[in-house]
Amino acid sequence: MKTTGVSIIGVGMTKFGEHWSKGLRDLMAEAGVKAILDSGVDGPDIDAIYGGSMSPGRLIGQEHIGALIADQSGLNPIPATRVEAACASGGLALREATLSIMSGQNDIVIAGGVEKMMDVQTPQAITTLGGAADMEWETSFGATFPSLYALIARRHMYEFGTTEEQMAAVAVKNHRNACLNEFSQYCMNLTVEDVMNSGVVAEPLKLLDCSPLTDGAAAVILAKDDVAKKYCDTPIKILAGAQASDTLALHDREDLSRLRATTHAANAVYKDTGLSPSDIDIAEVHDCFTIAEIVAIEDLGFFKKGEGGKATEDGLTQRNSQISVNTSGGLKACGHPVGATGIKQAVELTWQLRGDAGKRQVKCQYGLAHNVGGSGATAVVHILGR
Amino acid sequence: MKTTGVSIIGVGMTKFGEHWSKGLRDLMAEAGVKAILDSGVDGPDIDAIYGGSMSPGRLIGQEHIGALIADQSGLNPIPATRVEAACASGGLALREATLSIMSGQNDIVIAGGVEKMMDVQTPQAITTLGGAADMEWETSFGATFPSLYALIARRHMYEFGTTEEQMAAVAVKNHRNACLNEFSQYCMNLTVEDVMNSGVVAEPLKLLDCSPLTDGAAAVILAKDDVAKKYCDTPIKILAGAQASDTLALHDREDLSRLRATTHAANAVYKDTGLSPSDIDIAEVHDCFTIAEIVAIEDLGFFKKGEGGKATEDGLTQRNSQISVNTSGGLKACGHPVGATGIKQAVELTWQLRGDAGKRQVKCQYGLAHNVGGSGATAVVHILGR
Numbered sequence: 001m002k003t004t005g006v007s008i009i010g011v012g013m014t015k016f017g018e019h020w021s022k023g024l025r026d027l028m029a030e031a032g033v034k035a036i037l038d039s040g041v042d043g044p045d046i047d048a049i050y051g052g053s054m055s056p057g058r059l060i061g062q063e064h065i066g067a068l069i070a071d072q073s074g075l076n077p078i079p080a081t082r083v084e085a086a087c088a089s090g091g092l093a094l095r096e097a098t099l100s101i102m103s104g105q106n107d108i109v110i111a112g113g114v115e116k117m118m119d120v121q122t123p124q125a126i127t128t129l130g131g132a133a134d135m136e137w138e139t140s141f142g143a144t145f146p147s148l149y150a151l152i153a154r155r156h157m158y159e160f161g162t163t164e165e166q167m168a169a170v171a172v173k174n175h176r177n178a179c180l181n182e183f184s185q186y187c188m189n190l191t192v193e194d195v196m197n198s199g200v201v202a203e204p205l206k207l208l209d210c211s212p213l214t215d216g217a218a219a220v221i222l223a224k225d226d227v228a229k230k231y232c233d234t235p236i237k238i239l240a241g242a243q244a245s246d247t248l249a250l251h252d253r254e255d256l257s258r259l260r261a262t263t264h265a266a267n268a269v270y271k272d273t274g275l276s277p278s279d280i281d282i283a284e285v286h287d288c289f290t291i292a293e294i295v296a297i298e299d300l301g302f303f304k305k306g307e308g309g310k311a312t313e314d315g316l317t318q319r320n321s322q323i324s325v326n327t328s329g330g331l332k333a334c335g336h337p338v339g340a341t342g343i344k345q346a347v348e349l350t351w352q353l354r355g356d357a358g359k360r361q362v363k364c365q366y367g368l369a370h371n372v373g374g375s376g377a378t379a380v381v382h383i384l385g386r
Numbered sequence: 387m388k389t390t391g392v393s394i395i396g397v398g399m400t401k402f403g404e405h406w407s408k409g410l411r412d413l414m415a416e417a418g419v420k421a422i423l424d425s426g427v428d429g430p431d432i433d434a435i436y437g438g439s440m441s442p443g444r445l446i447g448q449e450h451i452g453a454l455i456a457d458q459s460g461l462n463p464i465p466a467t468r469v470e471a472a473c474a475s476g477g478l479a480l481r482e483a484t485l486s487i488m489s490g491q492n493d494i495v496i497a498g499g500v501e502k503m504m505d506v507q508t509p510q511a512i513t514t515l516g517g518a519a520d521m522e523w524e525t526s527f528g529a530t531f532p533s534l535y536a537l538i539a540r541r542h543m544y545e546f547g548t549t550e551e552q553m554a555a556v557a558v559k560n561h562r563n564a565c566l567n568e569f570s571q572y573c574m575n576l577t578v579e580d581v582m583n584s585g586v587v588a589e590p591l592k593l594l595d596c597s598p599l600t601d602g603a604a605a606v607i608l609a610k611d612d613v614a615k616k617y618c619d620t621p622i623k624i625l626a627g628a629q630a631s632d633t634l635a636l637h638d639r640e641d642l643s644r645l646r647a648t649t650h651a652a653n654a655v656y657k658d659t660g661l662s663p664s665d666i667d668i669a670e671v672h673d674c675f676t677i678a679e680i681v682a683i684e685d686l687g688f689f690k691k692g693e694g695g696k697a698t699e700d701g702l703t704q705r706n707s708q709i710s711v712n713t714s715g716g717l718k719a720c721g722h723p724v725g726a727t728g729i730k731q732a733v734e735l736t737w738q739l740r741g742d743a744g745k746r747q748v749k750c751q752y753g754l755a756h757n758v759g760g761s762g763a764t765a766v767v768h769i770l771g772r
Contacts, residue, residue, distance in 0.1 A: 025522070056517075057441050057514070061517055062521040062522075063440055063518055064517065064634060064760055067631045067763035067764045068763075077647055079631065081478060081629070084452070084468045084470060085453060085468065086449055086450040100489070103489040104488060131447055134457075244462075244463040244464070245466040246453070246457075247462060248457050261462075373453060374450055374453070378453045
């Protein structure tokens with residue numbers, strides 16, 4: 001199989017949640033040190049840093065996050081780059097770090113993601129997240145992310161008969177998975193009724209359909225395949241990665257019930273690897289809202305368009321079923337520190353593919369990570385394998 | 387000579403200045419379209435976008451700038467990536483775009499930079515720029531960028547006897563060069579006395595020692611060398627590029643009178659190309675303050691450490707002298723829309739190396755671009771050649 005020639009040789013993450021006593025730099029350093037220790041590389045072996053973060057400027061008054069990571073980790077003077085594509089910033093850091101190794105410039109690279117979201121009042125966090133959508137044509141008229149995804153949900157319900165109960169089933173599954181993950185924010189044993197009875201945020205989405213605000217960081221150490229072998233008996237190969245873009249504003253799209261950026265990126269990684277959706281055993285998908293997981297598992301080809309809700313309700317996305325989706329708990333229940341999410345997906349898949357996922361371990365050979373920015377203006381998809 | 391294998395085949399920029407009737411997306415599109423037309427490529431030929439922008443979240447409420455560029459340019463669904471390293475965001479976009487071609491994933495890439503700084507009140511712009519320094523240990527205690535560079539200036543004066551008049555000579559030269567550049571913000575025929583008599587901002591730096599707030603955008607089209615030949619008779623080769631990091635906070639450095647990140651990046655590009663500083667005919671260096679140009683021309687090896695002030699005073703950095711420095715007018719006089727600056731440097735060098743620089747044309751074969759983030763926590767250096 002053609003691969004990128006790059007492997008993951010170490011992973012680490014902080015607990016996702018409300019870290020009142022830790023700042024962005026503490027979280028970032030904690031995740032980075034864990035990944036470095038896990039990999040066995042020495043600081044001086046690292047050639048470059050890529051860090052994903054969406055809005056540290058608005059959330060904590062700090063830009064220049066790449067250099068900050070190098071500084072805090074004692075890794076100066078290596079190149080340190082921040083990338084941003086809203087909630088897909090983490091996935092993008094992984095992608096750019098991979099490309100930098102493929103370019104021949106680097107052998108070992110650390111890719112991290114971080115967001116510190118709890119240091120501002122909730123309305124300010126909501127406004128900040130609005131910067132992922134079209135500020136001039138959506139958020140300045142009052143649209144928020146729950147309301148944008150509510151439009152997607154409404155359209156999906158209209159076209160395919162998807163029900164609110166099916167969306168609730170996503171939350172039930174992901175919060176249950178989160179109970180088996182020590183790093184998750186919200187372990188909750190919910191019923192569909194609990195979700196249905198939670199407060200309405202933007203009809204038809206209720207509180208328990210929405211991912212939370214979260215502090216957290218995650219990091220992975222990447223190495224060129226032949227270098228990886230020196231450090232690691234169980235390197236996890238990045239078989240393929242792809243990124244695609246779409247309009248920022250929902251109203252500029254032909255179709256609200258699918259994300260074209262996801263489809264484009266997914267097609268590219270399937271083509272590169274020769275794998276098909278049915279070959280994928282485990283997927284971390286971008287469930288910022290429950291409807292987003294339903295749309296994602298369709299757009300990624302795991303289920304036919306319109307059948308994602310029913311499949312979820314029927315338990316086909318539970319652990320060790322047809323495909324294990326969001327074993328970490330997903331954004332919904334593991335938490336969603338936006339810049340960290342794409343890297344956390346790679347951390348979870350690495351643990352699963354290595355067989356290190358403890359109580360939530362599933363049987364798997366190929367894993368897929370799917371990270372979305374905004375309402376779908378960016379999608380980044382990776383396929384990992386042993 | 388070993389090169390990156392990547393060339394610049396088209397360039398474009400907006401006028402730098404106060405664009406009260408144009409938003410970030412207008413500026414970005416204008417620069418991008420100019421670069422595309424200049425290159426002769428068709429939209430569908432472009433494989434990816436890299437955009438540098440420092441703080442669009444705080445300045446205009448919009449993140450997700452990569453996707454926004456793709457959207458506004460009608461270039462969906464290609465990958466679109468924003469990179470950020472404060473005022474070095476533009477240079478970093480050029481570097482990452484180059485690496486993406488070197489990785490084999492792309493043949494033709496657009497690298498752009500943009501910042502819209504005039505839509506907020508000046509104090510808010512100053513605070514936003516403070517996000518490039520160490521928020522927890524510098525800016526939260528009241529440090530601003532003029533005050534940080536004032537510390538650098540004081541130390542340089544103490545160690546080497548550099549004078550305020552020598553710093554003023556940088557401003558005089560750059561504002562004179564700006565008069566020959568239709569895209570510049572401040573054409574001014576200044577004398578050293580004018581600079582000396584301007585209001586003190588942070589001793590010893592006066593108003594005319596400081597670069598301005600600016601709106602603007604710039605873009606370059608990059609292509610793999612063998613593809614470049616199909617579109618362009620005068621491709622400008624990216625001979626080498628390098629990026630380095632240093633501590634965010636000035637007080638963590640061993641030495642205030644040099645920027646180690648510059649030295650590291652410069653050494654890398656000289657080593658890669660086999661060129662020495664004396665081979666460079668023209669340089670666009672990061673003169674966010676007049677002292678910064680003096681420090682830069684020393685750190686880049688054009689003059690011995692401590693002799694940059696005297697060299698400037700003696701006219702050795704004027705057009706067609708020992709080395710032509712900041713023929714565009716530099717950040718100081720052409721203007722400094724922070725995310726755009728690093729790309730503008732490449733635009734100016736391309737025009738000069740092609741022989742298209744009109745009244746400010748200098749004789750040149752090799753050009754160097756030097757872009758700094760913050761007070762030196764990031765430096766990106768490129769060498770271009772015909």
